Amino acid sequence: MTVLDIRNISIDFPTSKGVVHAVSDVSLSVPQGRRIGFIGESGSGKTTTALAAMRMLAAPGFVSEGEIHLNALGDTDILSLSEEEMRRVRLRKISYIPQGAMNSLNPVMRVETQIWDGILAHEAGVTQAELQRRSDAVLEGVGLDPKIVGRLYPHELSGGMKQRVCIAIGVCLQPDLIIADEPTSALDVITQRHVMQTLREVQARIGAGLILIGHDMGLMAQSVDDLAVLRLGELVEFGPVRQILENPQHPYTKELISSVPLVGGESFLDPTPAEVPKGFTTQDGTPLLELRGVGKTYGAVTALHPMSFTLDGAVPKIISIVGQSGSGKSTMGSLMLGFSPPSTGEVLFKGQDINRIGKADQLTFRKQVQAVFQDPYACFNPFYRVDHALKFPFKRFGLAQSEDHVRHAMEEACRAVGLDPSLVLSRYPHQLSGGQRQRLIVARALMLSPNLLIADEPVSMVDASLRSSILKNIHDLKDRHGISIIYITHDLATAYHVSDYVMVLYKGHVVEAGPPKDVIGDPKHTYTRLLIDSIPWPEVGRDWGSADDARAALDELARIGGTPRTVYRGDIPGFTLRQG
Amino acid sequence: MGRIPASYMINRLLTLFLTVFIAATLIWIIPRLSPIDPVDVMLGRMAAGGGAIENSGAILTQLRESFGLDQPLIVQYLLYIKNTLTLDFGLSTASFPTPVAQLIGQALPWTLGLMLVSLIITFIIGNLLGALMVWENTPRLWKVAIPSAMVMTAIPPLLSGLLLMYVFSSQLGWFPLTGAYGLNVEPGWDTGFIGSVLHHGFLPAMSIVLVTFGFWALGMRGLMITVQGEDYSVLAKAKGLRPRYILYRYMIRNAILPQVTAFALQIGGLVAGQVLVERIFAYPGMGKLLYDAILDQDFPVIQGLSFVIILMTAIAVFLVDLVYPLIDPRIRHGRD
Structure with a gap:
């Protein structure tokens, strides 16, 4: 039985610069269960298509052609329903699990x-006792204790718990179809596995169809039966995921x-x-950076x-710091950048304590230590053109000899990160894609020829x-420009490929450290092993474990307490690590 | 709703006292930094009235003594703090020898009544209109009418007051021109008096509401746009909740929170009243008192009024601190 039938739909967004065809002629059906x-990728129309089935397209988008049928409504096209009729379909027939957990x-x-207000919006005369019974049941269904969690406010829950509450809301009226829009994109791998397995379990229990929107091939391989590949609003391929x-x-x-x-897979980098x-x-052998x-x-x-x-920095190195959110990895980055002083100990850059240097030395320090952050959207002042953003620090640090020299330096930096200077320099940040912006930030850092680059989750957004090409750019900084790099990430696979040395952080402790082939390729510490096990592999045959396995993993994690001893997995020249 | 823990209460109370204390000290210090000698000014005023004065040196000394200005600064300060604590602000120089506290005591209820009522009306109307500007189910007519009405925000309250006076008093004769109550009623808690007060208060209140609702509406509009883009508003729609329920329980409920803080800050300010509004309506409130005191250089009254304004602001902020945890659960637990 087909739950949802999308027939030849096209979705248009009229803008002041003409109509944008977000989705063109997509047909697809979702069988029960x-x-x-x-x-x-972003802009491929995957979310837009799914939202059209909810009739929740953001203005001014509209379905210009095609029909969407829901089995529960018989022959009626949902596009012809009144707003009030459509309201009654939402949650009861189609539910939505949003991205921002x-x-x-x-x-x-x-x-x-x-949970109650959702039930009450669709069913009249439900008693308080009945509401309580049903909310308790769905919360229990997603592995939350209703006696405790039900009474809490959202800010008292962790990200994974919040997303499981959203799943509970999504299934409380037993809909025919669940649309989950990147439900785990904000979660770390261990929690991702738990939430995803919970969603699959609940979906199978109520027998609903599921549309899972995502960009992670591994997650898809482990979670879905059929896969629809969308690109620029067109359905380019559809079929069983294994095939x-x-x-x-x-x-x-x-x-x-x-x-x-992939961990252990082929490298995407150019040969050194x-x-x-x-x-x-x-x-005198003063090291570049010392903590x-x-x-x-x-x-x-x-x-x-x-x-x-x-x-020591004599031979440039890439040191990766990996861990999930809250592990202390970003704290390390901000300490090394001198954004916040350490509570104990000292951070030395070229032998000087960065928290005790004078104004003039501080300027030199800022020039020599550059940063690339996670959000390429927030790193540009939207009022200035790109060339201003690149020029400003260059001039401010006194590197500019003449206007020609500045222009030349900008163009060179753009080319080094694979951008065409004539295309990007005269634009405003909002006219560029996220990938282009992130490359420009790398270019801006490169122009100052720093000794050290701190890259905090540079490709997670x-x-x-684009990830591999931006990482390639960053890797080139080491290989071609002699810059040492601290790479902070939650993504083990990229750390595996780009780094010379990896530190795994858990609750503020370095639990395992060494060359990536050993630490990530063959983990010894419980936590590292859990991280590796939780990565969804883009192979259908490879078992990702059940929801129970995921729960057991979380329990195991909870048992890691006290001060774990760092597991050292070997040394590399030019870098030494110590606990305490 | 949880109970307010003692530690939080003590913390807030200490902040309240400290704020008032620092402010009172500043009010005392600032005039003393000025090179103007109040005794000189007073003498000058006397001289202007009565020509040359004999023995001016002796009079100066005597005046200094009677105002306590011959005492060391620290004694003067301690005396001031003691007097302030007992709400003794000295005697008005313009309406000598009426105590300042008595003048303020007479004016305060009028202002509080007028301003509090108009502030509450503006808060409700302004926020509701601001919310309707954003809500997707607002009738189209309203979406045009509300921003158009915002033009009135550009009018100073003084002018809107005169305009209302002209139309509703002079021309239509619906409301009395000035004053706080009719000459034919005796103050007291009877329907005649209360009716007269409401009748007299309507125009001044309206002149304030008309020009200030835009402040709330625009602020609310901005907050609503943010809330509208939040994921929980999207999920609320996806849950098939009724649009009106989403508007009140999801959108306004969240957007209103910063507005409550702004409301508290306004309560402090409103004690000073809309000076000019009170002036043109000859309303016997704090605004008129302040206006007259400035004209008459009546420093004890100005000082006393300043202190009362600060006290009211501090108390209002204190009350919001107590109320806020009840309306925003994140604050309640955030302090643990």
Whole structure:
């Protein structure tokens, strides 16, 4: 039985610059109980198509052609329903699990009230006792304790718990179809596995169809039966997920599959050139960066336990810091940038304590240590053109000799990150894609020829196909420009490929450290092993475990307490690490 | 709704006292930084009235003594703090020898009544209109009418007051021109008096509401746009909730929170009244008192009024701090 039938729909967004065809002529149907994945990059129309089935397209978008049928409504096209009729279809027949797990719940309402109001909007005369019974049942169904969680407010829940509450809301009226829009994109891998397995379990229990929207090929392989590949608003390939993964037909699908960096897989980087430029050296052997017993506490919370390392910088290195959110990895980045002083210990850059240097030296420090952050949208002042953003620090640090020199330096930096200077320099940030912006930030850092680059999650917000090319740019900074890099990430696969040394952080402790082939390729510490096990593999045959496995993994994680001893997995020249 | 823990209460109370204390000290210090000697000014005023004055030196000394200005600064300060604590602001120089506290005591209820009522009306109307500007189910006519009405925000209250006076008093004769109550009624808690007060208060209140609702409406509009883009508003729609329910329980309920803080800050300010509005309607409130005191250089009254304004602001902020955890659960738990 077909639950949802999308017939030849096209979706248009009229704008002042003409009509944008967000989706063109897509047809697809969802059988009962089956899981369909929509995969594609941002702008591919995957969310737009799904939202059209909810009749919730953002203005001014509208369905210009085609029909959408819901089995529960018989022969009626849902596009012809009145607004009030459509309201009664939502949640009862089609439910939606949103992307932003963090903000999807009303912050001033208790969790159970937010389940009740959904029920009450569709069913009249439900008693309070009945409401309580039903909200308890659905919360239990997603593995939450209704006695405790039901009475809480959203801010008292973790990201994974919030997303499970959203799943509970989505299934409380037993809909025919569930649309889950990147339900785990804001979660770390361990929690992702738990939430995803919970969703599958609940969906199978009520027998609903599921549309899972996402961009992660691995997650799709582990979660869905059929896969729809969308690109620029067109459905380029549709079929059973195994068939698509093993025998992709469309070149774009092949590209999507091959662009996923895998632990132990083929490297996406260019081979290292024979001659790597020299990094930073001094006569007396002062290291580039040294942390001595550096720890950070915020009130009663310890973000980072005291640790020490030395990076000599003579031969440029990429040091990766991996961990899930809250592990203290970003705290480390901000300590190294001197954005916040450590609670204990000192951070030395070229032998000087960066928190005790004078104004003039501070300027030199800022020039020599550059940063690339996670959000390429927030890193540009929207009022200035791109050339201003690149020019400004260059001039401010006194590197400019003449206007020609500045222009030349900008163009060179753009080319180094694979951008055409004549196309990007005169634009405003909002006219560029996320990937282009992130490359420009790398270019801006490069122009100052720093000794050290701190890259905090530089690719987590850009599309998968762009990730490897931006990482390639960053890797080139090391290979061609002699810059040492601290790469902070939650993504083990990229850390595996780009880095010379990996530190795994858990609750502010370095639990395992060493060359990536050992640490990520063959983890020894429980936590690292859990991380690796939780990665969804883009192979259908590979078992991702059940919801129970995921729960057991979380329990195991909870048992890691006290001060775990760092598991050292070998050394590399030019870098030493110590606990305390 | 949870109970307010003692530690939080103590913390807030201490902040309240400290704020008032620092402010009172500043009010005392600032005039003393000025090179103008109040005794000179007073003498000058006397001289202007009565020509040359004999023994001016002796009079100066005597005046200094009677105002306590011959005492060391620290004694003067301590005396001031003691007097302030007992709400003794000295005697008005313009309406000598009426105590300042008595003048303020007479004016305060009028202003509080007028301003509080108009502030509450503006708060409700302004926020509701602001919310309707954003809500997707607002009738199209309203979406045009509300921003058009915002033109009135550009009018100073003084002018809107005169306009209302002209139309509704002079021309139509619906409302009395000035004053707080009719000459034919005796103050007291009877229907005649209360009716007269409401009748007299209507025009001044309207002149304030008309020009200030735009402040709330525009602020609310901005907040509503933010809330509308929040994921929880999207999910609310996806849950098939009724549009009106989403408007009140999801959107306004969240957007209103910062407005409550703004409301508290306005309560402090409203004690000073809309000076000119009170003036043109000859309304016997704090605004008129302040206006007259400035004209007459009546420093004790100005000082006393300043202190009362600060006290009211601090109390209003204190009350919001107590109320806020009840309306925003994130604050309640955030302090643990």
